[in-house]
Amino acid sequence: MTRPPTAAQRRLIEAADPVTGRLRGTGAQLAALVARGLAFRHPRPPHEHFLTPAGHRIREAQPPAPEEPTPATGVFAARAGGEESPPADGPARLREVHSAWQGLLELRRMTNPDGAADRPCGWERTHLVRAAALALEAAGHRPAGGDTDGYRVRATPQPEAVAVYAQDARALASCAATLARAGWQAGEYTEPRTRVRYLLASPRRM
Template identity: 40%
Template sequence: MTDAFEPASGDGAGPGDAPGRAAEVRAAFEALLAIRRVTSPAAADPEAVPAPWEVHRTVRAVSLALEASGLPASASAPDGRRTATGYRVAGGERPGTVRVEWLGPPGSGAAHEAEARLKGCARVLLGLGWEALLYRGPRGSRYLEVERGA
């Protein structure tokens, strides 16, 4: 029995370069687009309208979109230390929102590249019907707040 597919959220050990991972991500993303076409057939571009299930599983949907775009996910060791630089997707402060951060190990330069990298994440998400707003948090840290677009 194999484990169920989980998109990389940037927490935990991360997916690494497991054999077949790219094919799993591609298949999951194609399935997501197929669901969108079925649930929004009247839309001008049905693939750019998040499906209802995505809105209820926003962390998973946004993580899949970012991983499928080829952006790297962050990762952390069991003790919480960051071991890889990339995006991290977590539940937002409001229902139906997620927070996307750009994190990495100490000395990785992640904080210096965060704004540019988050803008890249926002471009991916905007193209898929999500609204992604860039904010400055405590101590100047940058993050995206993501929710379903209008």
């Protein structure tokens, strides 16, 4: 059985970028994570280090360290719509969303077998709501919040599928087009009981 990471290694893993898994540490620390299969060194300059899927699983299984900021205090979190305490809108948020989206595209290039950036990667398939919400927010869609209309992304019982709601048919169609450009496939459905229209969206595989 593989030995669990040390406390110092756990701190590095927990401090990794929440979207891209990019790591910061000394050469020896990063090399030790690579040796354990928890990180990899990108072959292209500047040869950054990133968490592997095994590293991401360890990161997500660990409670945040006491000194680690929560999403409400600084760590980027995609807005799925309807959050009680959403991050403030403004230029800073726009920069954060843009940076997160560019990081996700780079993660696609690094982890998709063919290096494709136009198709969702493994991380997105295990973080469906966050990934779909980031694609929508990065494209300029506004999430619902308080009395504000906008999109809402919700988990579904179906594997690799999320439900996306919007204020009207036009907004729903716009969300579908955005997700298609981001590498998702989305179709419109109607809830039998409420007759509310929504998108059922899944990451495209090919």
